Amino acid sequence: MTERKTISVMFVCLGNICRSPLAHFIFETLVSKKQLKEYIKIESSGTAGYHIGEKADERSIAVAKAHGVEVKHRAKQLKASDLQKFDYVLPMDQSNYKDIMGLTSRPIKAEIIKMRCFEFSSQPITNENSLDVPDPYYGNEDGFEEIYQLLEKCCVNLLDYILKEKNIAND
Ligand code: 4NP
Numbered sequence: 001m002t003e004r005k006t007i008s009v010m011f012v013c014l015g016n017i018c019r020s021p022l023a024h025f026i027f028e029t030l031v032s033k034k035q036l037k038e039y040i041k042i043e044s045s046g047t048a049g050y051h052i053g054e055k056a057d058e059r060s061i062a063v064a065k066a067h068g069v070e071v072k073h074r075a076k077q078l079k080a081s082d083l084q085k086f087d088y089v090l091p092m093d094q095s096n097y098k099d100i101m102g103l104t105s106r107p108i109k110a111e112i113i114k115m116r117c118f119e120f121s122s123q124p125i126t127n128e129n130s131l132d133v134p135d136p137y138y139g140n141e142d143g144f145e146e147i148y149q150l151l152e153k154c155c156v157n158l159l160d161y162i163l164k165e166k167n168i169a170n171d
Protein backbone atom coordinates (compact mmCIF):
# COMPACT_ATOMS: atom_id res chain seq x y z
CA MET A 1 0.00 0.00 0.00
CA THR A 2 1.21 3.55 -0.72
CA GLU A 3 2.36 5.71 2.20
CA ARG A 4 -0.29 8.16 3.32
CA LYS A 5 0.21 11.23 5.44
CA THR A 6 -2.02 11.42 8.47
CA ILE A 7 -4.87 13.92 8.29
CA SER A 8 -5.98 15.61 11.50
CA VAL A 9 -9.41 17.01 12.30
CA MET A 10 -10.46 19.03 15.37
CA PHE A 11 -14.11 19.79 16.21
CA VAL A 12 -14.64 22.82 18.46
CA CYS A 13 -17.54 24.16 20.52
CA LEU A 14 -17.72 26.18 23.73
CA GLY A 15 -17.72 23.60 26.53
CA ASN A 16 -16.61 20.45 24.66
CA ILE A 17 -19.33 18.44 26.34
CA CYS A 18 -22.36 18.69 23.97
CA ARG A 19 -21.81 19.53 20.28
CA SER A 20 -18.16 18.90 19.48
CA PRO A 21 -17.96 15.47 21.18
CA LEU A 22 -21.05 14.44 19.19
CA ALA A 23 -19.48 15.65 15.93
CA HIS A 24 -16.19 13.95 16.91
CA PHE A 25 -17.72 10.51 17.41
CA ILE A 26 -20.21 10.70 14.52
CA PHE A 27 -17.28 11.57 12.26
CA GLU A 28 -15.08 8.86 13.79
CA THR A 29 -17.81 6.28 13.13
CA LEU A 30 -17.98 7.33 9.45
CA VAL A 31 -14.19 7.22 9.16
CA SER A 32 -14.09 3.74 10.75
CA LYS A 33 -16.72 2.47 8.29
CA LYS A 34 -14.43 3.53 5.44
CA GLN A 35 -11.48 1.85 7.19
CA LEU A 36 -9.59 5.14 7.34
CA LYS A 37 -9.13 5.36 11.11
CA GLU A 38 -5.40 4.85 10.77
CA TYR A 39 -5.08 7.92 8.50
CA ILE A 40 -7.56 10.39 9.93
CA LYS A 41 -6.91 11.48 13.51
CA ILE A 42 -9.89 13.12 15.20
CA GLU A 43 -10.17 15.19 18.37
CA SER A 44 -12.54 17.73 19.86
CA SER A 45 -12.14 20.62 22.27
CA GLY A 46 -13.83 23.69 23.70
CA THR A 47 -12.87 27.34 23.49
CA ALA A 48 -13.67 27.58 27.23
CA GLY A 49 -12.16 25.61 30.07
CA TYR A 50 -15.28 25.20 32.24
CA HIS A 51 -15.58 21.45 31.82
CA ILE A 52 -12.00 20.26 31.40
CA GLY A 53 -11.68 16.58 32.33
CA GLU A 54 -15.44 15.96 32.42
CA LYS A 55 -17.30 13.33 30.43
CA ALA A 56 -19.59 14.46 27.62
CA ASP A 57 -23.09 15.63 28.61
CA GLU A 58 -25.22 12.55 29.27
CA ARG A 59 -27.78 13.76 26.70
CA SER A 60 -25.09 13.75 23.99
CA ILE A 61 -23.97 10.27 25.08
CA ALA A 62 -27.60 9.02 25.02
CA VAL A 63 -28.56 10.43 21.61
CA ALA A 64 -25.37 9.07 20.07
CA LYS A 65 -25.96 5.65 21.64
CA ALA A 66 -29.49 5.58 20.20
CA HIS A 67 -27.87 5.92 16.76
CA GLY A 68 -25.19 3.30 17.44
CA VAL A 69 -22.39 5.80 18.10
CA GLU A 70 -20.28 5.52 21.24
CA VAL A 71 -19.08 8.79 22.81
CA LYS A 72 -16.02 8.09 24.98
CA HIS A 73 -14.55 11.41 25.82
CA ARG A 74 -13.05 13.80 28.37
CA ALA A 75 -13.38 17.53 27.76
CA LYS A 76 -10.36 19.65 26.99
CA GLN A 77 -9.67 23.23 25.95
CA LEU A 78 -8.43 24.26 22.50
CA LYS A 79 -4.86 25.64 22.48
CA ALA A 80 -3.31 28.12 20.06
CA SER A 81 -0.75 25.42 19.18
CA ASP A 82 -3.61 23.16 17.93
CA LEU A 83 -4.07 25.62 15.06
CA GLN A 84 -0.55 24.78 13.89
CA LYS A 85 -1.01 21.06 14.42
CA PHE A 86 -4.39 20.24 12.88
CA ASP A 87 -5.28 20.24 9.18
CA TYR A 88 -8.97 21.00 9.70
CA VAL A 89 -10.64 22.87 12.57
CA LEU A 90 -14.45 22.90 12.63
CA PRO A 91 -16.10 25.45 14.93
CA MET A 92 -19.76 24.88 15.69
CA ASP A 93 -20.81 28.53 15.71
CA GLN A 94 -19.78 32.09 15.01
CA SER A 95 -18.74 32.75 18.59
CA ASN A 96 -16.42 29.71 18.55
CA TYR A 97 -15.07 30.88 15.19
CA LYS A 98 -14.32 34.36 16.56
CA ASP A 99 -12.66 32.94 19.68
CA ILE A 100 -10.48 30.63 17.57
CA MET A 101 -9.41 33.47 15.26
CA GLY A 102 -8.48 35.49 18.35
CA LEU A 103 -6.15 32.80 19.73
CA THR A 104 -3.19 33.76 17.58
CA SER A 105 -2.02 36.44 15.20
CA ARG A 106 0.46 34.06 13.55
CA PRO A 107 -0.29 32.36 10.22
CA ILE A 108 -1.91 29.03 10.92
CA LYS A 109 -1.79 25.64 9.31
CA ALA A 110 -5.42 24.69 9.88
CA GLU A 111 -8.28 25.29 7.49
CA ILE A 112 -10.97 26.73 9.75
CA ILE A 113 -14.44 25.99 8.42
CA LYS A 114 -17.64 26.40 10.40
CA MET A 115 -19.48 23.09 10.65
CA ARG A 116 -22.68 24.21 8.94
CA CYS A 117 -20.74 25.23 5.84
CA PHE A 118 -21.15 21.49 5.07
CA GLU A 119 -24.86 21.22 5.76
CA PHE A 120 -26.00 20.80 2.17
CA SER A 121 -22.92 19.94 0.16
CA SER A 122 -19.37 18.63 0.33
CA GLN A 123 -18.41 21.91 -1.35
CA PRO A 124 -18.57 24.21 1.69
CA ILE A 125 -20.30 27.57 1.62
CA THR A 126 -18.33 30.49 3.09
CA ASN A 127 -17.98 30.97 6.84
CA GLU A 128 -19.75 34.33 6.48
CA ASN A 129 -22.81 32.66 4.96
CA SER A 130 -23.09 29.67 7.25
CA LEU A 131 -25.47 29.31 10.19
CA ASP A 132 -24.60 28.16 13.71
CA VAL A 133 -25.00 24.67 15.15
CA PRO A 134 -27.29 25.80 18.00
CA ASP A 135 -26.13 25.16 21.55
CA PRO A 136 -28.47 22.52 23.05
CA TYR A 137 -27.03 22.77 26.60
CA TYR A 138 -29.91 24.72 28.16
CA GLY A 139 -32.63 22.90 26.20
CA ASN A 140 -34.20 19.43 26.36
CA GLU A 141 -33.45 16.04 24.77
CA ASP A 142 -35.27 16.95 21.53
CA GLY A 143 -32.63 19.58 20.92
CA PHE A 144 -29.95 16.92 21.09
CA GLU A 145 -31.70 14.75 18.48
CA GLU A 146 -31.95 17.78 16.15
CA ILE A 147 -28.27 18.52 16.64
CA TYR A 148 -27.42 14.88 15.99
CA GLN A 149 -29.27 14.93 12.65
CA LEU A 150 -27.63 18.18 11.64
CA LEU A 151 -24.14 17.06 12.63
CA GLU A 152 -24.51 13.75 10.83
CA LYS A 153 -25.32 15.51 7.53
CA CYS A 154 -22.39 17.88 8.01
CA CYS A 155 -20.01 15.02 8.91
CA VAL A 156 -20.88 13.03 5.77
CA ASN A 157 -20.19 16.07 3.56
CA LEU A 158 -17.07 17.05 5.49
CA LEU A 159 -15.59 13.59 5.02
CA ASP A 160 -16.31 13.73 1.26
CA TYR A 161 -14.64 17.14 1.13
CA ILE A 162 -11.50 15.96 2.94
CA LEU A 163 -11.19 12.79 0.86
CA LYS A 164 -11.51 14.81 -2.36
CA GLU A 165 -9.05 17.45 -1.20
CA LYS A 166 -6.51 14.82 -0.15
CA ASN A 167 -7.08 12.63 -3.22
CA ILE A 168 -8.19 9.62 -1.25
CA ALA A 169 -10.43 7.11 -3.01
CA ASN A 170 -13.96 7.25 -1.58
CA ASP A 171 -15.66 3.92 -2.04
P1 4NP B 1 -21.18 22.83 24.07
O1 4NP B 1 -22.37 23.25 25.06
O2 4NP B 1 -20.42 24.10 23.78
O3 4NP B 1 -21.88 22.29 22.87
O4 4NP B 1 -20.35 21.79 24.82
C1 4NP B 1 -22.18 23.94 26.25
C2 4NP B 1 -21.78 23.28 27.38
C3 4NP B 1 -21.60 23.96 28.57
C4 4NP B 1 -21.83 25.31 28.62
C5 4NP B 1 -22.21 26.00 27.48
C6 4NP B 1 -22.39 25.31 26.29
N1 4NP B 1 -21.68 26.02 29.86
O5 4NP B 1 -21.95 27.23 29.88
O6 4NP B 1 -21.25 25.42 30.85
